[in-house]
Amino acid sequence: MLTRRALAALPLAAAASPALAQGSFASFLEGVRTEARRGGVSPQTLSRALANLRPNDRVLELDRRQAEFTQTWSQYRDARLSTTRIENGRRAFAENRALLQAIHSRFRVDPRAVVGIWGMETSYGGFTGNFNVIEALATLAWEGRRAAFFRAELLAALRILDAGNISVERMRGSHAGAMGHPQFMPTSFERLAVDFDGDGRKDIWDSRADALGSIANYLSRSGWRDGEPWGFEVSLPNSLSAEGLDHRTMRSMVDWARAGVRQWDGSLLPGYEGEWAVVVPGYSRGEGQSFIVGRNFMAIRRYNPSNFYATAVGMLADRVG
Known part of the structure; x- marks a missing residue:
């Protein structure tokens, strides 16, 4: 029988074909079923969630599409x-x-x-998202690049179903298993999802x-500080090189002011306490738009560890309310 490693080396159509894959996938699901049962998931939930699953070709295709990030x-x-x-x-x-x-x-x-x-x-x-989350996670846990990661997410998704938070049919999400309006992965759901409306789910x-x-x-x-901005656009003096400036270079607002950093309109920086960083998201591609960012920017980065993402979320937030 072909291993997952050998299957991964085949063209996608061959690697995902039922004749080659289904036996290995069935054995994988039996292992998941056993592990989930040991973790307390009921046989009824496992029967509903794992019935008639097959590797999803589209999930594998999207997982293997690792195009270099080229947007400025x-x-x-x-x-x-x-x-x-x-x-x-x-x-x-x-x-x-x-x-x-x-x-x-x-x-x-x-x-x-x-x-x-x-x-x-x-x-x-x-x-x-319109992917069956259990099917997508099972596919990636069986054959994907990060099998251990997705196996843990699959087991978490089964626990979520067993707790009665959502039905198998309604548990839809991205090809990688991110779910619902917030696009939480199942382990994030277990740690951070809340029943705000008080209906028990x-x-x-x-x-x-x-x-x-x-x-x-x-x-x-993730450390959000109420009443403090995520950040705002600034101008940098010619004497301060943007090279090396990123979210890890933290200084007080006073120190940045002494270095010549100003608000975009030329006014002095406000007197916020704590440590702040200057980020230039497009520096590597020659773009100079600069921002001074604080703890709330870092909290957004916990959601998605990208300065592009965190800056864009902050700018969108400024415009919607």
């Missing part, structure tokens, strides 16, 4: 800060104002940041309260 900062920024996304964000903010205020009261996270992540991840719930698919509350909880647990 301005291309990335402009695509994600479109007029449509901003207008839809303002509408979503207004329509959910009372809910967002209640979430802020509990988690002390800026509602605009919650809406910013919601908009970036799924266009305010407009598209949350953590439903990030169909309960807007649970979905937005879960985003706020994620940011809160």
Whole structure:
């Protein structure tokens, strides 16, 4: 029988074909079933979740498509800060104002940041993914590049089903298993999803309260500081090279002011306490737009460890509320 390593070396159509793959996949599922049973997942849940699963060709194709990231900062920024996304964000903010205020009261996270992540991840719930999460995770845990990682996520997804938070049919998400409005991976769901509407289930698919509350909880647990900005655009003096400046180079606002950093309009930096960094997202491609960022930027980076992503979320948040 061909191993997963040997299958991975085959062309996609051959590697995923039922004749070559199904026996190995069936054996893999039996191992998952045994491990999940030891972890307390009921036989009934396993029967529903694992019945008639097959490796998903499209999941494997997307997992293997590792195109080099070629967008410049301005291309990335402009695509994600479109007029449509901003207008839809303002509408979503207004329509959910009372809910967002209640979430802020509990988690002390800026509602605009919650809406910013919601908009970036799924266009305010407009598209949350249409892959069967169990099938996608099983495919990647069996054959994917990070089998151990996805096996842990698959087991977490089975526990989520067993807890009654969502049905097998409704557990849909991305090809990599990211789920619902916030696009949580299953282990993140287990740690950070909340039942904000109090109905006894953590439903990030169909309960807007649970979905937005879960985003706020994620940011809160990541160190969000209420009343402090994520950051803002600045200008750098010619004497300060952008080379080497990133989110890890932290200084006080006073120190940055002494170095000649100013707000974009030329005014002095505000007197926020704590440590701040200067980031230039497009520096490697010759773009000079600069930002001074603080702990809340770092909290957004915990959601997605990219300065492009965190900066774009912050800019979207500034525009929707």
